[in-house]
Structure formats: structure tokens, C-alpha cells
Amino acid sequence: MVTFFLQHIKFEKRLSHHTVTAYENDLKQFSAFLLFQYELEKPEKADFQMIRSWIVALVEEQIENRSINRKIATLRTFYNFLLRHKAIITDPMLKIKALKTDKTLPKYVEEKPMENLLDGMEFSDDFSGLRDKLVIELLYGTGMRLSELIGLKITDLNLYNNILTVLGKRNKHRLIPVNRTLVEVIKKYLALRTDIIDDTTNTYLILTDNGTQAYPMFIQRLVKKYLSLVTSLEQRSPHILRHTFATHLLNRGADLNAIKDLLGHSSLAATQVYTHNSIEKLKKVYQQAHPKA
Incomplete structure (x- = not known):
């Protein structure tokens, strides 16, 4: 069974x-x-x-x-x-309860370190350098999941309208807008990709140095390498950039429902966890600025 x-x-x-x-x-x-x-x-x-x-x-x-x-x-x-499917008569899980867990807020990179990484760091002009920059830009600029990034194809890009289509969980598609800076990086990468990759049948956007489709460990190592340069967070994974994307949007006043749609969450409850980070930040600002704090 x-x-x-x-x-x-x-x-x-x-x-x-x-x-x-x-x-x-x-x-x-x-x-x-x-x-x-x-x-x-x-x-x-x-x-x-x-x-x-x-x-x-x-x-x-x-x-x-x-x-x-x-x-x-x-x-x-x-x-x-x-x-x-009537393979059992009674459910043995009925009396099983979940264990208590401590509620932890999503970890994220502050805005200044991300700005230093994307705007202040010199990525090499070769294929690897441009690919690495694109990976960081995509994860931070769209909030997509690791699996969604790996599965992204060239045909999913609509650079004329600055939109890309992501295949998320349960085979659900969603549209994500991309900024002009990211569009320019994509265009430069695609031009270089065409010059050095002979295999026209490989339509996946993100490729390894060997021209094959990127895989989870490859992206995880890449992200950890660059995040290590700007943050001391213990966890430096692609998912941290997803948290960072959502938190930065919320801190700058984005609507929670809009963030939900961008992240591809099925319910608002999954997105609301990011509001706690924003509230904690507001508390710090209040404590530092208000004369009665």
C-alpha cells in the first residue's frame, strides 16, 4: 500500500x-x-x-x-x-497529537547587506559570474522556491511585459513581475548562454558550468557562498532569500494578500508569519525613538 x-x-x-x-x-x-x-x-x-x-x-x-x-x-x-480506500477500518492516528514546538520567526537578511551584495559586489563577466548574479537576483527579486528556480525555463520568461511564469506546488502556475534591473541581467545572461551552450534542446534557464540543468545542491552551495560575504546568519540558504523577499516587501508597506500571491501560498495564514518580523522591527524603532519608551 x-x-x-x-x-x-x-x-x-x-x-x-x-x-x-x-x-x-x-x-x-x-x-x-x-x-x-x-x-x-x-x-x-x-x-x-x-x-x-x-x-x-x-x-x-x-x-x-x-x-x-x-x-x-x-x-x-x-x-x-x-x-x-478501505484498506483499514479505523485510523490509528486519531489519538496521536503533534508535539509542541517553539515558534520561531523567519530569518532574513537586512536590506543594507542585500544592497551591498547585489549593487556593491563585482560579479565576474563570464558565464559563471553572470549566472551566479542571476540566481541571487531571481531568488531575492521574486521570492520563488528553490524547486521553482530549477524548473524555470526560457519559455517562462516574458521580458517584453517584465513577467515570468512559475510552476509552483501542486502544478499551479503563477505570474511574478520582475524589475528592470533583473530583466537586464536576464538578457545579458541569455546572450552569453546562447554563445557558449551548444545544446539547443536544453530549455532550462539556470545551467551549471557544464551546461546541464542546475540541481538543488548546486544552487544551495552558490547561495551560501555569496550570503556568507554579507551576513552572519547561521542558515544561508535559498529559502532565506524567499523570507528576505517577503519581509522587505512587508516592511515597505506591501499588501499582505499581494505577498501571498507572489509567494504562491494557498492560504493567508502561511504569509502572516512575516508580519511578526515587521512588528518586532516597529517595536525597536519605537523603543529607540519615542521619548516615553
């Missing part, structure tokens, strides 16, 4: 490759635990006590509660699938 479930979320639900892989890994870990601890080969036969004992084992391994909750969510989705 695990195989059927994975096919269901991949082909019917059309979840992203990253999400499907995470679900698959969680179910593999759970299945291995059941086999070792209870000699149970089929996870659909597991009961509440077995699932609870796995969660306890994860806690004892000092895995973060947030990560454990993601695994709990995987099992919840899996057993709900089994219940709907």
Missing part, C-alpha cells in the same frame, strides 16, 4: 518531487522501525501503540520536534489514504 500511496501523491495529488521524497523517506523509516521492533512487515497493520512507540523513539534520538511533527503529518496523510 505504501507504493500505491506514493503513486497517488505523485500522479494524482501532483505533489512536488521534494515532498514525495520526504514522504517516502518517512515511511521507509517507519517501516524499518516496525520490522525491527515488532517484526511487522506491513505498516497498514500498525496500531496506535506501535506508532506512539516510534514517536517516543524519535524523541529519545533527540530529533527536533518540528521534524517529528512532519513525520507525524506523513503518517496522518498515509492512514487517511488507507481509510478512504
Whole structure:
């Protein structure tokens, strides 16, 4: 049933490759635990006590509660699938509750460091340098996800109207406006890309030095390299630039619903987390400026 479930979320639900892989890994870990601890080969036969004992084992391994909750969510989705397909009679996840987690605000890079990186730093004029600058500009200038950046194709660009089309989660398309500076970087990159890349069948926008489609680790290393030059944040990932995009927009008065649409969030609740950063910033300004503070 695990195989059927994975096919269901991949082909019917059309979840992203990253999400499907995470679900698959969680179910593999759970299945291995059941086999070792209870000699149970089929996870659909597991009961509440077995699932609870796995969660306890994860806690004892000092895995973060947030990560454990993601695994709990995987099992919840899996057993709900089994219940709907009448593979089980009762849902063993009904009594399982998520673990408490500390609410952490999204980390982001301040405006001045980002300005120093994009406007003050000299990127090389060769293909690699222009590609690197484009990656940073795209992630910060559009707030797109890592997977969306990697999947971006030349045909998704509408440079005449300064718009690009992004394929997001659940195969949903959304339009994102791009600024003139970013458009100029794209044009320079495309001109150089045409000169050095012989493979006309490769339509992906961001390529490695070898002319192949960029992959997650490649982009992660690239982003970490450049963010390390301007920030001391412990996490220097593509997702930090997504947080930075949203926070900077909100700090400058952008409408929350507009940010939601730009990020491709399905609900406003996911976007509202950025308001806390803005409120904290307002508190600091108040404390420093108001005579009665």
C-alpha cells in the first residue's frame, strides 16, 4: 500500500518531487522501525501503540520536534489514504497529537547587506559570474522556491511585459513581475548562454558550468557562498532569500494578500508569519525613538 500511496501523491495529488521524497523517506523509516521492533512487515497493520512507540523513539534520538511533527503529518496523510480506500477500518492516528514546538520567526537578511551584495559586489563577466548574479537576483527579486528556480525555463520568461511564469506546488502556475534591473541581467545572461551552450534542446534557464540543468545542491552551495560575504546568519540558504523577499516587501508597506500571491501560498495564514518580523522591527524603532519608551 505504501507504493500505491506514493503513486497517488505523485500522479494524482501532483505533489512536488521534494515532498514525495520526504514522504517516502518517512515511511521507509517507519517501516524499518516496525520490522525491527515488532517484526511487522506491513505498516497498514500498525496500531496506535506501535506508532506512539516510534514517536517516543524519535524523541529519545533527540530529533527536533518540528521534524517529528512532519513525520507525524506523513503518517496522518498515509492512514487517511488507507481509510478512504478501505484498506483499514479505523485510523490509528486519531489519538496521536503533534508535539509542541517553539515558534520561531523567519530569518532574513537586512536590506543594507542585500544592497551591498547585489549593487556593491563585482560579479565576474563570464558565464559563471553572470549566472551566479542571476540566481541571487531571481531568488531575492521574486521570492520563488528553490524547486521553482530549477524548473524555470526560457519559455517562462516574458521580458517584453517584465513577467515570468512559475510552476509552483501542486502544478499551479503563477505570474511574478520582475524589475528592470533583473530583466537586464536576464538578457545579458541569455546572450552569453546562447554563445557558449551548444545544446539547443536544453530549455532550462539556470545551467551549471557544464551546461546541464542546475540541481538543488548546486544552487544551495552558490547561495551560501555569496550570503556568507554579507551576513552572519547561521542558515544561508535559498529559502532565506524567499523570507528576505517577503519581509522587505512587508516592511515597505506591501499588501499582505499581494505577498501571498507572489509567494504562491494557498492560504493567508502561511504569509502572516512575516508580519511578526515587521512588528518586532516597529517595536525597536519605537523603543529607540519615542521619548516615553
